[in-house]
Amino acid sequence: MSQIHVTTKINGDETEFLCEPEDTLLDVLRDRLGLTGAKEGCGTGDCGACSVTVDDRLVCSCLMLGAEAEGREIATIEGMADGEVLHPLQRKFIEHAALQCGICTPGILVAAKSLLENNPDPSEEEARYWLAGNLCRCTGYDKIIRAVMDAAAEMRGEIANDPDDSLRRAS
Amino acid sequence: MALDKQAETAKRQFKVVGTRPNRPDGIDKVTGRARFGADAVAPGMLTGRVLRSPHAHARIVKIDASRAAALSGVKAVVTRADFPEPPAHVADVLDNCMAGAKALYDGHAVAAVAAVSPAVARRALKLIEVEYEVLAHVTDVDEAMQPGAPVLHEGRTDETVPEGFSGNVISRCEFGHGDIEAGLAKADRVVERSFRTAATHQGYIEPHACLAQMGPDGQADLWCCTQGHYMVRNTCAAILGMEVGQLRVTASEIGGGFGGKTTVFLEPVALMLSKKAGRPVKMVMSREEVLRASGPTASTSIDVRIGMTKDGRITAGDAVLRYQGGAYPGSPVGMGSMSAFAPYDLENVRTVGFDVVSNRPKQAAYRAPGAPMAAFAVESVIDELAKSLGLDPLDVRIRNAAVEGTKSSYGPTYPAIGAKATFEAAKAHPHWSAPLGENQGRGVACGFWFNFGGDTCVTLNVNLDGTVSVSEGNPDIGGSRASMSMMAAEELGIPYEQVRTIIADTGSLGQNEVTDGSRVTFAVGLATIEAARQAIRVMCARAAKIWGIDEDAVVWEDGAAKPAGPNAGQFPPMSLAEIAAVASNTGGPIAGHCEVNAEGAGVSFATHIVDTEVDPETGAVKILRYTVIQDAGKAVHPDYVEGQFQGGAVQGIGWALNEEYIYGEDGRLQNPGFLDYRVPVASDLPMIDTVILEIPNPGHPYGVRGVGETSIVPPLAAVANAVSAAAGVRLTDLPMSPPKVQAAIQAARG
Numbered sequence: 001m002s003q004i005h006v007t008t009k010i011n012g013d014e015t016e017f018l019c020e021p022e023d024t025l026l027d028v029l030r031d032r033l034g035l036t037g038a039k040e041g042c043g044t045g046d047c048g049a050c051s052v053t054v055d056d057r058l059v060c061s062c063l064m065l066g067a068e069a070e071g072r073e074i075a076t077i078e079g080m081a082d083g084e085v086l087h088p089l090q091r092k093f094i095e096h097a098a099l100q101c102g103i104c105t106p107g108i109l110v111a112a113k114s115l116l117e118n119n120p121d122p123s124e125e126e127a128r129y130w131l132a133g134n135l136c137r138c139t140g141y142d143k144i145i146r147a148v149m150d151a152a153a154e155m156r157g158e159i160a161n162d163p164d165d166s167l168r169r170a171s
Numbered sequence: 172m173a174l175d176k177q178a179e180t181a182k183r184q185f186k187v188v189g190t191r192p193n194r195p196d197g198i199d200k201v202t203g204r205a206r207f208g209a210d211a212v213a214p215g216m217l218t219g220r221v222l223r224s225p226h227a228h229a230r231i232v233k234i235d236a237s238r239a240a241a242l243s244g245v246k247a248v249v250t251r252a253d254f255p256e257p258p259a260h261v262a263d264v265l266d267n268c269m270a271g272a273k274a275l276y277d278g279h280a281v282a283a284v285a286a287v288s289p290a291v292a293r294r295a296l297k298l299i300e301v302e303y304e305v306l307a308h309v310t311d312v313d314e315a316m317q318p319g320a321p322v323l324h325e326g327r328t329d330e331t332v333p334e335g336f337s338g339n340v341i342s343r344c345e346f347g348h349g350d351i352e353a354g355l356a357k358a359d360r361v362v363e364r365s366f367r368t369a370a371t372h373q374g375y376i377e378p379h380a381c382l383a384q385m386g387p388d389g390q391a392d393l394w395c396c397t398q399g400h401y402m403v404r405n406t407c408a409a410i411l412g413m414e415v416g417q418l419r420v421t422a423s424e425i426g427g428g429f430g431g432k433t434t435v436f437l438e439p440v441a442l443m444l445s446k447k448a449g450r451p452v453k454m455v456m457s458r459e460e461v462l463r464a465s466g467p468t469a470s471t472s473i474d475v476r477i478g479m480t481k482d483g484r485i486t487a488g489d490a491v492l493r494y495q496g497g498a499y500p501g502s503p504v505g506m507g508s509m510s511a512f513a514p515y516d517l518e519n520v521r522t523v524g525f526d527v528v529s530n531r532p533k534q535a536a537y538r539a540p541g542a543p544m545a546a547f548a549v550e551s552v553i554d555e556l557a558k559s560l561g562l563d564p565l566d567v568r569i570r571n572a573a574v575e576g577t578k579s580s581y582g583p584t585y586p587a588i589g590a591k592a593t594f595e596a597a598k599a600h601p602h603w604s605a606p607l608g609e610n611q612g613r614g615v616a617c618g619f620w621f622n623f624g625g626d627t628c629v630t631l632n633v634n635l636d637g638t639v640s641v642s643e644g645n646p647d648i649g650g651s652r653a654s655m656s657m658m659a660a661e662e663l664g665i666p667y668e669q670v671r672t673i674i675a676d677t678g679s680l681g682q683n684e685v686t687d688g689s690r691v692t693f694a695v696g697l698a699t700i701e702a703a704r705q706a707i708r709v710m711c712a713r714a715a716k717i718w719g720i721d722e723d724a725v726v727w728e729d730g731a732a733k734p735a736g737p738n739a740g741q742f743p744p745m746s747l748a749e750i751a752a753v754a755s756n757t758g759g760p761i762a763g764h765c766e767v768n769a770e771g772a773g774v775s776f777a778t779h780i781v782d783t784e785v786d787p788e789t790g791a792v793k794i795l796r797y798t799v800i801q802d803a804g805k806a807v808h809p810d811y812v813e814g815q816f817q818g819g820a821v822q823g824i825g826w827a828l829n830e831e832y833i834y835g836e837d838g839r840l841q842n843p844g845f846l847d848y849r850v851p852v853a854s855d856l857p858m859i860d861t862v863i864l865e866i867p868n869p870g871h872p873y874g875v876r877g878v879g880e881t882s883i884v885p886p887l888a889a890v891a892n893a894v895s896a897a898a899g900v901r902l903t904d905l906p907m908s909p910p911k912v913q914a915a916i917q918a919a920r921g
Contacts, residue, residue, distance in 0.1 A: 020290065036210040037203020039426070041376040042458040046845035049376055077203035086201065094197035097810035100649035100818065102200030103207055103377040103426025125854075132854040135845065137374045137427050138649060139814055140821030141853040 008069040010035070011079025019066035025059075026050045028066035029076060037077035037106045041135065048134030051107035052076045058114040060133075077106035080113065088151040089113055098147035100138035108134045112148045120156055124149060187661040188873055191810045194653040195671060196424070205424045208380030208396030209455045216382070217246055217285040219444050219454035220292040221437070222299050223464060224274030224281050227308035227530040227838025228321060231274060231281060231301065239284055239298040244291035247447035248299070249283045249440060254410065261409045263499040267533050268410070268439050274303065275323055275498035276530050277839040278463030280436075285444040285452045308530040308838040312495035313472050315339040315529040323498055323528045332525075339528045341500040346508050346581045347521035351476075354487025354519030358478025362556050366548040368887070368905040369831030370470040373537050374822070374850045377426020378456040379465060383441035387449065389413060391442055393420045398432040398646055399685025404677045410439040411446075418442075421676040422646040429822070430536030431466055433685045462843040466535020467832055469494040469502045473548040479556045483567040487519035488512045488580070492545060494526065497533040502526045503541030506621070509581035510884070511545035513619035514568070514590045514776055516577040530838055536687060539620045539880035543823060543887050547905065550616035550888030555901060564615050564892070565598045568778075585774070589802030589866040593617065593778040596862055602780045602798045611784045611795065612896025618777045618884025622877035623688025624769030624870075627695055628680040631659060631702040633710070633761040637748025639663060641672040641702070643695050644683030649818075649879070650811035651691045657807055658696045658873065662703035664730030665747055681766055689877025692807055693868070694769035700872050706763030710750045713757040718742045771870020772877060777801035779820060779885040785897040790913030792828055792894055798860040804868040804876030815878045817859040823886025825851045827894075831906050 003018040010033070019028050024043075029035040029052070038061055041049035045060040052061045053075045080087045089112050092098070099105045108131060115122060115130040122130065127148050128141070136144060199205040236248040250269065257265045265271075270279045282299050286292035307321040314320055315337065322338040331343040355361055381395035391413065397403050400420040408415045425432065437454040445452040456465070472493045478486040490511050496502025508524035522545075557564040572591035578584050597603055597615060607613060632640045641659050645651065656670040663670075684690065711725040714732035718725075724739035725732050731744035754761050782795040799816040806812040829849045833841045842848045867874025887905060894912065895901045900919035904911060 022290070030209075035203075036206070039207065039377065040209065040455075041378070041426075042845045044458065044844055044846065047376055047458075081202055086198070090198075090201035093201050094193050097191070097194070097650065097808075097814055099197070099200055100811070100814055101375070101377070101425060101427045102196070102205055103375075103424075105200050106203045109201060128853040128856070132852040135374075135376055135850055135852065137376055137429070137822070137850060138818045140817035140851075140859050141856055142817045142859045143810070143814060145853065145858070 004067045006067055006070045008072055008074060010074045011076060021067060023066040024062050025064040025066050025069055026061040029061060035076050035078050039103055039106065041103070048111060049104050049107040051110040051134065053110065053114055058111055077110055080109060087113065088154050089148065092147040092151040096143045096147035096150065098139065098143040104134060104136045108136065108144060116152050116155060120152060122152060185661060187657045187667050188805065188807050189809065191808060192653065192657065192667045194650050195656060196647065196652060207377055207426050208423045211382045211394045211423065211453070213382055213384060213451035216451045216453050217287060217448055218289045218292045219283055219285045219441050219452045220296055221280045221440065221460070222282040222296045224270065224277065224279040226274055226303055226305050227277050227310065228306040229274045229303035230306060231270060231272060232304050233302040234282055235300040236282060239295040242291065242295050242298060244287040245284055245295045246287065246450060247285040247444045249443045249447065250281070253443055253447070255412045258409050261406055264406055264435060265410045265439065267499060268436055276532050278460065278532060280440070280464065283440045283444060285448045310529050310531050310834040310838055312470055312493050312527050312529065315495055315527050316493060316525065323530065327500060341526045341528060344505050344508055344524045345521065348578065349519030351487045351489045351519050351521050355476070355478040357480070358486040359481040360556060360560060361476060361478045362552050363476040364552055364903055366473045366475065366551065366903045368471045368544040368547060370467045370531065371537070371826045371830040372462055372467040372848065373429035373431035375427030375429060375431055378458060378461045379436050380455040381438050381441050382451060382453045383438065383445045384451040385442050385446040389417050391418045393418065393438060393442065394423055395420065395438055396423045396425045396432060398425065398428040398648065398687055400646065400677055401644060401683045402433065402685045403435055403438055406435050407439050407442055411442055419676055419678045422674055425646045425648050428648055429538045430540060430687060433536050433687050434466060436465055458845060459843040462848060463840050464532050466533055468537035468540065469496045469534045470832070471544040473544065475548045475552045477552045477556060479560060481560055483557065483560065483562045483570045485515060485517055485571045488517055488549065490522045490545070490549060492522060492524045494524070494541065495529040495531065496526060497531040498528055499533045500526055500528060502534055503536070505541070507541030507545035510542040510619050511549050512580035514573055514617045515571045515580070516573045517580060520580045538819060538822065538883040542618065542620060542884045543826065546616065546618050546884045547887035547891060550885070551891055551903065554614070554892040565594055565603065568594045568617055586869055587866060588774055588776065589864055590617070590776040592864050592866055593776050593800045593802060596800045596864060597778040597780055600780065600798055600800065600862065602796060607782060610787060610897055611782060612893045613780065613782050614889045614891065614893030614896060615778065615780050616885040616888035616892060618881055620689065620775055620881040620884060622693065622772040622775055623690045624694040624772040625684035625690055626682045626768050627698045628683055628766045629695060629698040629702045630680060630764040631699065631706050631762060633706055633747065633751050635751055635754070637669065637746070637751045639665065639670045641670060641699060642675040642680060643672060643699065644675055644680045645686045645691045645695050646674055648686055649815065650808060651695065654692050654807045654811065655695060655699045658699050659703050662700050663707065663747060664728070689879040690772060693772050693871055693875050693877050696807065696875055697769050697871055698765040698767050701765035701767065702763040704763065705765065706761055709761050709763065710747065713750050713754065713761070714745045716757055717745070773804055773868030773870055775802050775876045775878065775881045777881045777885055779889040781889045781893045783890065783893040783897050785894055785912060787916055790909035790911065790916065792907060792912060794824060794856055796857055798862065799882060800862040800864065801878065801881055802864045802866050802876060803878045804871065805865055805874040806863050807875060809863060812863055812878050813861045816861045816882045819882025820859050820886050821851050821856060823883045824890060826905065827887045827890035828906055829908065
């Protein structure tokens with residue numbers, strides 16, 4: 001079977017690739033483009049570890065074909081930081097110890113960024129429901145939710161970047 | 172001696188330990204750069220895939236792989252016939268990785284291929300013809316024990332097992348002391364109940380993955396996600412008939428393990444494929460393969476009898492525990508039996524355990540293996556007794572708490588422990604006295620875990636610029652590199668940021684036991700501290716040489732060598748960096764190292780409080796509030812201690828409410844995916860509050876106890892006690908899924 005030629009934009013860069021018709025976008029990112037930040041935890045859209053955005057819409061890249069990326073704009077975890085400056089969510093995840101093993105972290109960060117673009121001031125419940133498609137087996141989600149809420153507050157300009165913030169110490 | 176050490180630990184003022192610095196691998200993990208098991212590539216790499224049995228129990232009559240081998244792009248096919256006869260200690264491991272005479276469970280590997288692409292590998296698997304003779308199967312623990320049940324292995328039953336059981340009962344164990352019947356006779360009330368728990372899976376998000384390369388000279392390299400790359404090396408070398416030194420294993424970043432990555436599944440197969448193909452072979456499990464063919468935990472059937480006086484003293488505790496651990500011997504029933512009554516000081520206690528095999532994947536360790544199910548049964552009965560006698564469940568636990576000097580239910584006498592402290596802290600916590608609404612119930616339960624130490628090697632190198640590099644051999648599964656850097660910095664008296672800890676490959680350090688048993692912060696920490704002390708001794712000697720004074724006249728304080736007193740001479744302190752800068756002129760590079768079989772891992776206890784709300788119409792359970800109180804000995808990095816508490820609690824909530832392996836009549840796993848095997852998601856949960864108690868472990872220089880496993884022991888019982896209180900009926904069968912809860916409520920209403 002002949003391969004398909006796809007032209008797309010990934011993290012702002014014009015990108016071309018050839019893929020098999022059955023290759024998922026996740027296969028393409030990981031195996032053809034070397035973008036291994038998105039992880040395959042299930043391959044069935046249940047764990048969210050492969051989360052990316054396609055034209056600003058949050059998707060599981062394991063559920064989309066690589067060929068469908070034609071003409072789209074894809075954003076992955078690799079494009080989240082601006083050079084050596086971390087996105088506030090990335091910084092807050094480290095500060096709040098919101099990761100243990102870190103395998104779910106790229107997907108959760110991509111999903112959380114999408115949340116805050118859609119809703120800059122989510123309630124805790126809204127954050128929990130938005131992230132319900134991203135499984136984390138290590139943390140029990142507590143510190144993840146705190147990190148997301150803290151990053152949202154900082155991005156709204158409500159709290160200075162204070163490592164001793166009260167939310168973190170609440171427990 | 173122990174008490175002196177403890178007092179010394181308690182009064183020590185820490186500078187780095189107990190703070191919350193950023194972890195060294197944080198940026199790699201938030202940017203997607205961290206390299207996990209499936210992220211490795213090698214030039215010329217092939218894709219390896221496994222053909223798995225669709226039958227729960229079948230004799231393998233014949234395997235014809237000739238058509239697969241002939242397919243263009245297929246570079247190797249492997250079956251059991253390719254492996255040498257294994258040494259006895261790895262015979263079951265090999266048989267689990269690649270079936271021999273029989274396929275013993277749905278998903279059991281029977282053949283594997285290596286091909287130039289995943290698509291070719293998939294096509295090749297379809298061309299392998301396996302002739303099976305299907306046999307009767309059994310997947311339920313109680314059924315597997317019955318005489319007449321289909322027997323997996325003939326002749327494996329040992330002499331501890333009495334007459335009257337099937338050949339699937341492998342061994343029997345017994346622990347305890349005193350006289351059960353005499354104790355029960357003194358009780359004002361005796362409650363006897365039977366419990367069942369479903370098998371659950373550790374549910375790590377990263378499937379098993381490895382990349383193997385083996386050359387014709389017999390040298391091999393293996394990259395894999397594992398909790399113990401030394402174990403992988405030793406096991407694979409034994410299975411492949413290699414010398415251990417010829418195989419170098421590098422641990423990737425690991426995407427969760429919880430005990431499930433303490434053995435091998437793909438690794439020996441990948442090595443054999445690579446050997447035959449002469450090219451690197453990468454293998455990655457799908458989620459379905461993880462669930463069908465890695466190592467879930469045991470399912471259990473447990474009977475408990477406990478007697479109590481009307482003022483809450485337990486007069487006797489008795490339990491029979493039956494754990495099926497899948498297709499090979501080795502369920503964690505021994506540790507379940509030992510831990511069942513461990514939090515209590517009992518005159519009369521007995522536990523009897525049966526290790527049972529069945530047609531399921533071989534269980535692997537899962538966080539405090541064996542203990543959560545035992546605690547579920549015992550803590551449920553204690554709760555029921557307390558309530559039926561009108562007593563506060565925490566008062567009952569305080570009344571019966573094991574303390575220093577208690578002879579434990581499994582034998583040893585306890586040193587200083589935190590059982591009673593967790594009960595008292597729970598009683599004082601505002602959660603315990605907060606009001607509850609309609610259809611809501613509160614549960615409390617206690618948990619115990621042994622904690623382990625074991626073989627450990629650490630090397631600490633002092634670099635020329637005064638920075639420090641620590642090499643250790645245990646995969647970092649939840650922030651342990653940060654903890655090791657903190658302990659090294661504490662001991663050396665330098666800032667945390669000047670220490671970087673790496674996980675060395677198997678060629679770089681001596682034997683290290685697996686990252687398990689909550690051993691790493693304790694044992695690797697102990698070795699790191701000792702390595703730092705050794706480096707300090709070297710640095711003091713170098714300063715003495717420079718100053719021309721006696722080595723004994725130099726002390727180490729605040730990161731610098733100083734004369735011990737005025738008689739030693741007048742010299743300004745020499746900092747670590749100053750000593751390091753001239754090391755070449757004073758005797759050469761400076762390092763410390765420690766090789767130890769670490770003993771003295773202190774046991775740990777936790778008490779959990781949980782509020783639930785039960786919908787009486789649907790049986791659905793909502794977790795409203797959750798508090799974990801646990802003894803950490805000394806919390807090195809409190810963020811990651813809290814994280815262990817929270818993660819264990821939530822895995823336990825999943826075990827209590829949602830998660831189960833469901834087998835059909837055909838013996839096939841019916842829910843091999845995250846859609847139907849449902850782990851807790853963010854919207855299922857509240858924040859998980861934590862209280863860290865610090866009762867120093869006399870066996871560690873800083874008082875550290877392991878914290879990773881104890882946190883999953885109480886939640887099954889705590890949630891069951893809360894649901895039982897809310898539903899008005901005792902729940903004894905996990906998971907407490909909505910249909911079961913609804914049926915129990917209906918039955919209770921008559």
